Amino acid sequence: MRVVLFTGKGGVGKTTTAAATAVSAARAGIKTLVMSTDAAHSLGDALGVSLATARDDPDPVVEIEPGLCALQVSPTHSARRSWRSVQDYLLTVFKGLGIDPVVADELTQLPGAEEIIALLELRTQVESGLWDLVVVDCAPTAETLRLLALPEALAWHLDRLIPAQRGLLRALRPAASAATGLPLPGQQVLETLRQWQESLLEIQRILAAGTTSVRLVLTPERVVVAESRRTLTSLRLYGLTVDQVVVNRVFPDAAAPAQDCPEPDQAPAQNAWLAGWNVAQKRGLSEVRRSFEPLPIVIAPYLSEEPVGTDALAALAGARTGEVGDVLAAVPAQGMTVRPEDGGFLLTLPLPLVTAAEVDLKRRDDELLVSVVGQRRVLSLPSVLRRCVVTGAVVRNATLRVRFAPDERLWPVSARESVASE
Ligand SMILES: Nc1ncnc2c1ncn2[C@@H]1O[C@H](COP(=O)(O)OP(=O)(O)OP(=O)(O)O)[C@@H](O)[C@H]1O
């Protein structure tokens, strides 16, 4: 059983790529469910079917073709009202409290009902044992990160806000509320919060499992690549494994070797516009490789029309080039990790076969440049690390370990850091 989530910047082709992956897997004999956490409901549009189920139909799963089902979050899902009460309560609390620094930036707004209910559905479907593969079409990056950060964030709040002794809470409610300046939850809200916490922790276990991975969809444009680099680091911050980068809407000439692509000034006038894009996309593709290798990179061509319907999606999947791989293959252990440690954060990056003397580390605005014998990797720092300074770096057991401490006064810093040997 595999879970594959697709995310990326708005409009890059997440829904199309997720649907194409699902169709091609199903046609290869894999029992597949494709579902969306995106309230925009464009999954049905991509598949060319209506995914709306009857109002009183308890089963939101629609069969698209043999081996392939799709699910759209029901607008009448029973969890909707319950989530609203959690949302209302937490929003009041967020206003009165500083929130966990790990999620502060991404969690300025709580996910909406559709997204969160989709995660509940994901849990139900994963636990149903009906599928070999569940493909999840996520909302654009910011919302996805907010969604993925939620289980931990909610747990963080509940641990601090809800005393274990409910009786005590009841007895002390007026005094405790006055003392903290925060509204204390009523018994019913308390019960609802606990149930949600349990569900969300279960969902977090599914997301962090070795059978779950995220695929980053992007287009070969500089702005998109820059955002995707940050997304990759942020996903690591939340303990998710990215196992593939899909570069979508690539012009055939841009994907071809250098000599096949004419420079704009050599191209006939009517092709100058296209030639210009080919050159720009070629540069974009090099940037993608520099940023994401050794992650597998898949190229999906820019088709001459919108791929709508299962046949068109299967054709798009079949036209992919690069390291497409087997969708059911085991998820590889992730390279870079970022985790809280001693009041700061520790970033680790496996660098096989290197010694400290061969590693050069530079901080440049919101990036960390790691150079190893002539090769450079640009690590885009997630927002939480951007507000930190590097306090030390060591190479131990072929892993670069960089320590960060929060220090807003020193931000931005553009200093060269030294790498110590141990
Ligand atoms: N490879 C492709 N070739 C041609 N058209 C494509 C390709 N990929 C996607 N499209 C088209 O681009 C548009 C956007 O694609 P899609 O809806 O999949 O993006 P998205 O990332 O899910 O967007 P959103 O952020 O709004 O959810 C759609 O009209 C889709 O048909």
Ligand SMILES: [Mg+2]
């Ligand atoms: Mg979409």
